[in-house]
Amino acid sequence: MNATDRTPADLLRSALAGDAARPLVTFYDDATGERVELSVATFANWVAKTANLLQDELSVEPGDRVALLLPAHWQTAVWVLACSSVGAVAAPQGDPAAADVVVAGPDALEPARACTGPRIAMGLRPLGARFPQPPEGFADYAVEVPGQGDHFSPYLPPGPDDVALALGGRNGADAEELTGAQVVERARRDAGALGLAPGARVLSGLGYDDWRGLSHGLLAPLAAGASVVLCRHLDRLDASGLAAREVSERVTHTEA
Template sequence: MIETIPAALAAAVRRDLTTPVLTWYDDASGDRTELSGATIDNWVAKTANLLVDGVGLGSGDAVAVLLPAHWQTAAVLLGAWAAGLAADLGPDPQPVEVLFTSPERAGTAADWATGDRYATGLLPLAAPLREVPPGFLDYTVEVRGFGDRFVSSAPVDPNDRALAGPIEESHLSVCRAAAERATELGIKSGDRVLVDAGAYPDPADWLLAPLIAGASIVLCANLDPAKVESRAESERVTHRLT
């Protein structure tokens, strides 16, 4: 059994660098973004380097991630876990070193971080914000300046903290819970899973359960019911969470 989240991502990347690990749709904006193993590994590495080399965080530190289901949210979470950091998913995080959120939540969330604060508009093509909230940096702008490869100073241990907050969880306990959740949701290794982000907003469902199970993800925001059948066919979906 896979015992850490970075190990689960590494297994997904190793399966095939060119096939999609996560495909994102937003039926409100028309956005479609496909992340192959190589692409998501690149974003994760850049995010981990941002947190370690840019911010100076170390193993055991925590970041707050107050973002909806989105491919950039996956990059932020997986980057934090690759760096040996714990993620606090809110909704009311304890004060942490670094915060990632949306411009809409920036005003109320700013006090939750003692260090750097990053905002992202979750825009198509990872476009930068037209207006960055005061006291924040634009994640999509800042992260591009960091390296495409991340080398950890020490491997993430199964007993390292993965989730922070009122209830803390280790990588091992998160992976076990994700495997159990995958079974509950009917996700199997090799599946291509279409996920309605509105119905399954928890990263435990839309990200971790498929990742730990060895499945790939088609994550859909503002899912148009009229498009489900054609999308399932075009994306070769084998399982649906709608």
């Protein structure tokens, strides 16, 4: 964490400049048995490739809205930071009809068709596997992203006062928009409230459809120089299974 960080993308750059080899996101899917661990460097590489896809292939510009119809997943975390890198507004569970681009998991393809702009389908399969056949009207992320560049430079660097995150606004929820600076400020505040220090490990079973889930499952650990153990379908574990994971992953804080 650097005191001068003013956007979520800044937080990732500072983490990369610190200890790039340390774990940043460890992901479990307790429905499939999948476990993926990404270092800061590996995660940042996925962010760079995805940001290049947004900027160069999808022609996304600062201020454009990207609806993320995705569960809590390591690839969703990548998209949140890639949007920030480009200057686009990440809208978790946002209205696809109001979005310039939509990114949808396999369970959200039909509502995603309301977007008139580019549509990206995420298989969310173990090892990042492709769809056997891309869904009609969608580009397959697993096909499109590998060929993108490993380094990203925005044509117009986003500023701290630009909107970075849009929460709510769908299914009758109240909408809230946060600038990059507000996202960083809230993440730091949450990190302090949780008592996170560099090296802490936060286990989160929360979704990414509200601030609490995004903060505890990504942004607060990133702001604190900590890491996250992100668990999907955590309800498949019983108490003893959860306790065993906390021990094996050296978890210091649990938010489920």
